[in-house]
Amino acid sequence: MNLKETSAAPETKDGGATPEKRKRKTTASKASGTTKTAKPASGRKAAAKKAAPEKLAAGKPAAAKPAAATETRDFVMPDLARLAINLMHAANLGQKAARQLMRNDDSTSDASHALHDLQRVGKTLMDVAGSYITNPVKIVEAQAALWQGYLSLATSMTRRLLGEDVPPVVAPGRSDKRFRDPDWQENIVFDLMKQSYLLTSKWLTEQVKHAEGIDPHTREKADFYIRQMANAVSPSNFLFTNPEILRTTLASNGENLVAGMEHLLEDIERGHGHIQIQQTDMSAFKLGENIATTPGKVIYQNDLMQLIQYEPTTEKVYKRPLVIYPPWINKYYILDLGPEKSLVKWCLDQGYTVFVASWVNPDARLALKTFEDYMFEGVYAALDAVEKATGETEVNAVGYCIGGTLLACSLAHMAQRGDTRIKSATFLVTQVDFTEAGELKVFIDEEQIAEIERQMHEKGGYLKGSTMASTFNMLRSNDLIWNYVVNNYLLGREPMPFDILYWNADATRLPSAMHVGYLRECYLENKLAEGRMVLGGEELHLKDVKVPVYLQSSREDHISPYNSVYKATKLFGGPVRFICAGSGHIAGVINPPSAGKYNHWTNDDLPETPDKWFEGATDHKGSWWPDWEAWLSEKSGDLVPARKPGSGKLKVLEDAPGSYVLVKSED
Numbered sequence: 001m002n003l004k005e006t007s008a009a010p011e012t013k014d015g016g017a018t019p020e021k022r023k024r025k026t027t028a029s030k031a032s033g034t035t036k037t038a039k040p041a042s043g044r045k046a047a048a049k050k051a052a053p054e055k056l057a058a059g060k061p062a063a064a065k066p067a068a069a070t071e072t073r074d075f076v077m078p079d080l081a082r083l084a085i086n087l088m089h090a091a092n093l094g095q096k097a098a099r100q101l102m103r104n105d106d107s108t109s110d111a112s113h114a115l116h117d118l119q120r121v122g123k124t125l126m127d128v129a130g131s132y133i134t135n136p137v138k139i140v141e142a143q144a145a146l147w148q149g150y151l152s153l154a155t156s157m158t159r160r161l162l163g164e165d166v167p168p169v170v171a172p173g174r175s176d177k178r179f180r181d182p183d184w185q186e187n188i189v190f191d192l193m194k195q196s197y198l199l200t201s202k203w204l205t206e207q208v209k210h211a212e213g214i215d216p217h218t219r220e221k222a223d224f225y226i227r228q229m230a231n232a233v234s235p236s237n238f239l240f241t242n243p244e245i246l247r248t249t250l251a252s253n254g255e256n257l258v259a260g261m262e263h264l265l266e267d268i269e270r271g272h273g274h275i276q277i278q279q280t281d282m283s284a285f286k287l288g289e290n291i292a293t294t295p296g297k298v299i300y301q302n303d304l305m306q307l308i309q310y311e312p313t314t315e316k317v318y319k320r321p322l323v324i325y326p327p328w329i330n331k332y333y334i335l336d337l338g339p340e341k342s343l344v345k346w347c348l349d350q351g352y353t354v355f356v357a358s359w360v361n362p363d364a365r366l367a368l369k370t371f372e373d374y375m376f377e378g379v380y381a382a383l384d385a386v387e388k389a390t391g392e393t394e395v396n397a398v399g400y401c402i403g404g405t406l407l408a409c410s411l412a413h414m415a416q417r418g419d420t421r422i423k424s425a426t427f428l429v430t431q432v433d434f435t436e437a438g439e440l441k442v443f444i445d446e447e448q449i450a451e452i453e454r455q456m457h458e459k460g461g462y463l464k465g466s467t468m469a470s471t472f473n474m475l476r477s478n479d480l481i482w483n484y485v486v487n488n489y490l491l492g493r494e495p496m497p498f499d500i501l502y503w504n505a506d507a508t509r510l511p512s513a514m515h516v517g518y519l520r521e522c523y524l525e526n527k528l529a530e531g532r533m534v535l536g537g538e539e540l541h542l543k544d545v546k547v548p549v550y551l552q553s554s555r556e557d558h559i560s561p562y563n564s565v566y567k568a569t570k571l572f573g574g575p576v577r578f579i580c581a582g583s584g585h586i587a588g589v590i591n592p593p594s595a596g597k598y599n600h601w602t603n604d605d606l607p608e609t610p611d612k613w614f615e616g617a618t619d620h621k622g623s624w625w626p627d628w629e630a631w632l633s634e635k636s637g638d639l640v641p642a643r644k645p646g647s648g649k650l651k652v653l654e655d656a657p658g659s660y661v662l663v664k665s666e667d
């Protein structure tokens with residue numbers, strides 16, 4: 001079907017380029033008639049020009065070049081007149097930003113939803129507080145624990161003032177990057193602020209943990225809300241309590257704050273009245289040029305997807321093609337970031353004929369598309385197309401995250417229909433049992449799903465891409481929100497080019513019918529795991545799936561926790577291999593052998609619990625890809641001459657990466 005004929009025709013086809021950016025304002029010094037001085041940062045467009053294309057394709061974030069003002073750790077005396085002028089200019093820009101936020105056309109609707117959110121948070125926290133109010137002894141014990149911590153901190157600081165070398169009372173976690181500046185340790189004032197904050201935030205989370213008489217879901221929500229609030233009020237997020245921001249402000253006479261407020265205005269303009277924090281230089285990447293560059297052709301498309309067949313890189317290939325179903329919550333090219341990171345290219349180099357589904361970025365015209373539609377127009381349609389393109393009726397399939405959940409549903413459906421075209425299934429960080437589905441469950445209850453449904457109805461029948469992106473950012477708010485608030489708005493620096501963050505910001509929309517159905521049937525009611533889900537007129541039972549299954553999980557995954565993925569080992573009816581990779585939901589999957597990063601664990605046994613599995617697991621250095629390929633190659637048949645896209649019954653529609661992936665979520 002021609003792109004112009006489909007109801008999901010893209011609104012834009014810019015290949016990844018961002019809209020024309022608003023021209024930078026002049027510095028406050030120039031505006032005030034004084035001598036012009038250099039900004040602490042070089043400008044977003046300038047940063048893109050400096051970045052070497054080959055390094056961008058490799059996915060390595062360029063090292064942030066510190067402003068000259070921050071090359072010394074001394075707190076210098078500023079030019080008070082220039083500082084005052086720049087502070088006034090920054091304040092004026094901040095007021096302008098606030099006015100733009102209030103003028104947003106959606107402000108009334110957004111305020112209503114924000115009020116509902118605040119009411120939900122307030123009720124949850126009151127439930128926790130109520131458990132203490134009814135038990136005065138617990139209140140006294142909690143207060144005593146807090147004051148004991150403060151007393152220990154006061155004693156520690158007194159000993160330090162007297163010249164002793166004392167260990168901290170409380171220290172940030174190994175992965176906590178907020179307090180890396182040496183002054184957080186060496187300067188007693190900032191160290192006191194840091195430890196006071198850590199003590200208090202730890203105490204708050206402990207009180208939620210030990211609250212009595214509340215249900216597990218309320219406890220999970222309260223813990224999440226407390227951590228979000230604690231992250232927001234960290235001393236690292238404010239001018240006068242962050243030594244790095246304070247040094248930069250004094251040394252640059254406040255020019256960092258002017259640059260930061262200009263960045264804020266740009267981000268509000270880009271977000272059409274909402275703050276859309278820029279995590280990377282979006283102008284540094286262009287699909288098909290320095291990202292998603294593996295050669296291939298679109299050989300089939302329908303309303304929901306384009307199917308890409310990639311050019312072979314070997315003379316011989318395995319007989320069974322490899323069909324990959326990525327998540328449609330994000331775009332497919334996480335599997336093809338660049339030659340060094342590309343799972344697609346690596347599979348081609350191992351001798352596989354690779355097909356990848358590139359899902360449409362839906363709008364209101366596709367609001368009624370359901371999970372069932374994704375099965376028929378995604379999984380089944382791709383299998384039909386692969387057969388026409390190659391003549392093969394047997395394939396191996398891969399599903400990533402929700403794409404894996406869809407693949408599991410489809411396999412159960414095919415089992416009921418006697419369809420045996422898929423001969424093995426690989427699941428990348430995929431959940432099919434959602435009883436321990438991680439922090440996303442904080443957002444899942446009937447009240448919140450109904451609220452999401454109302455929001456999608458108001459927006460035209462789809463979930464905005466920015467909404468889903470914000471949800472995932474909140475799961476790692478220190479790294480994906482507050483880190484950039486500090487860098488972009490308070491230090492006035494430009495974000496560095498980084499391919500994964502570019503992909504992360506290239507958000508997609510979701511059809512309302514599919515999204516609500518998925519949340520209710522999987523997350524809320526867990527119907528798939530319990531054998532109660534019905535798709536296409538068939539009740540789905542995973543025990544009827546007899547094909548060999550490879551389950552990949554990631555040890556630090558906060559979206560699909562490894563203990564949740566492990567539950568699938570007891571649900572499928574055929575042979576299962578389970579492995580666990582180091583790192584998280586993205587880096588744990590996209591970890592090529594050439595990088596030499598992380599590790600992975602294997603264990604041929606499948607005991608009852610993942611903890612028992614880890615007790616008997618073997619730790620291997622480096623990528624899990626070779627382990628998977630050794631498993632997959634045995635299920636891929638003999639070697640045959642390589643197949644070129646367009647050589648079968650399906651003709652080439654366009655070059656990869658295709659046009660569907662170019663559609664931006666202009667929310």
